[in-house]
Amino acid sequence: MKATQQQKNCTIAVVGDVHDQWDWQDHICLSVLGADLALFVGDFGNEAIALVKRVAALNLPKAVILGNHDAHYSASKRGRKKCPYDRTIEDRVQQQLDDLGESHVGYSKQDFDFLGLSVVGSRPFSWGGSKWRNKEFYQQRFGVSGFEASTERILSAVATTRYPTTIFLAHNGPKGLGGNPHDICGRDWKPAGGDYGDPDLTSAIEQTRQLGKQIPLVTFGHMHHRLRHTNNYQRTAIVIDEYDTVYFNAALVPRILKTEEQTWRHFFLVSLSPYGVTEICSYWVGEAWAIVKDQIFVAPMGQNANKLLS
Template sequence: MAVSGGGKRLRIAIAGDLHGEWDHSDHALLDCLAPDALLVVGDLSDGQQRIPSLLRQLPMPVACILGNHDTGKDASGRTLQHQINLLGEVHCGWKLRALSPPDLAVVGGRPATAGGGFRLSRAALAAFGPVSLQESADRITAAAATAPPDWPLVLLSHSGPSGLGSDATSPCGRDWKPPACDWGDLDLALAIRQIRLNRPVPLVVFGHMHHALRRGQGDRQSFCRDRAGTSYLNTACVPRHGTDGAGQALRHFSWVELVGQEVVSASHRWFGLGGELLYEERLWTAPNPAPNPAPELAPC
């Protein structure tokens, strides 16, 4: 299965777990940065309506998956379903979100996951009914099968897949209580294996496991690649609104650039409100530079 690095360059901004930190300053910043698409990995809030409504208003290609906090601790599933209704076509749980332009296929994982292998919360059971591990993986796989084969495919999930390590510092490692273990989703890992039988999976984007580890254990590894060339990016920089030592307001986005079916760069970026790139943690740069160099980021 050949993986081509040819094609146009796509610039993707990714908002990690929001936990209520999303407002019109983010909209103004995105208008300034002008990425080709925005992906949102869930935990928008604790079930409030404000952020889903704001995301749906964005005048740009957007895909979003909901996380465990988006149930609002409402076991009836009504809060979760209301969030899905507010997002409308922006929500891609178990579905293909075909963004054209920029010709990007985004397939969502299991909505409202809290990681830990495979388990549906009471809210998810109420909203979706019983779903087995294999059924969930098959839904993701079937959605990917409907994506245009020449478009790059991104899997968007709240929790990442199992198989990325069992240390507390691993991209999906449990850090809040010992022993550390792999807290990734088994159904997502199975879906990745199934999808790869027919097409490449260049990028898997998720959050849930915050970058700063509990009890002062340090920082989480937020990026890795496997032998098949799939990049895995944990975007859960929490809080994503902040200030630096000089008092400058900061907004965090993870940033990925794709050329064809290949991730050519990935980083965590902290921007000022005027669009200036103030800090960057570079995670990956492809060893062979791709064509179509990225434009320079400049303040608005």
């Protein structure tokens, strides 16, 4: 990957699927870790409006995309039947979007001038897979009727970005990265196996490259690292393609672990240079903000092209 002159060296925190595990102490952890930018891949909870409001209040440059759980009672007929509140009075999906404001990049983008890069959001509330789900929801909320129209919405955001360095933020990753249960977007429930990536994101990435944009990082979650069908190994977390784009699944769940003595909070830190991703580290932050565990996930950019790393 060629260097992008405008883009600066930076440290990006990627927060995997939260699933009701986020509080004010996590804000302090991000400061202690020295993150320049925070990216949230969604699934904060089942329309967990109070938690999303806390994330929105984070005093750090950030970009957020909402996941399928963030529209749990609104997107599907099955979810609406189980809704515990009056949807004719409350619209908790819209409330989350309003609270996040410009931080929510689903079908949108944010330019981070101080870093010289742009973050583009894929389709928000994605369930994953090659079947177009929740047709009524997407048509009413976004005027999107299928994968092709979804790709067009993503590309419309790409077209307005200020910088050639483009990071894609998604809830579910792109199609085409493997169909085994342990693959980065592989289906690990019965029947196990099959590529469950998003075709619209794949198409948007390909067409973004044709526009001359550099894509050092595509990050997402949804498919948890811990597999449902086995405890012998975990999901592949990283793929690096022939363009040196790093595809990173950050869905390490649960992200908060409690023992009798202390609480550990998990974060990923991505080191980004003008040449691309140089390193991804996994951090557990313990009491008194001590880093109790770390692991390097990626060797220097360019040395692992076309390899799958777990």
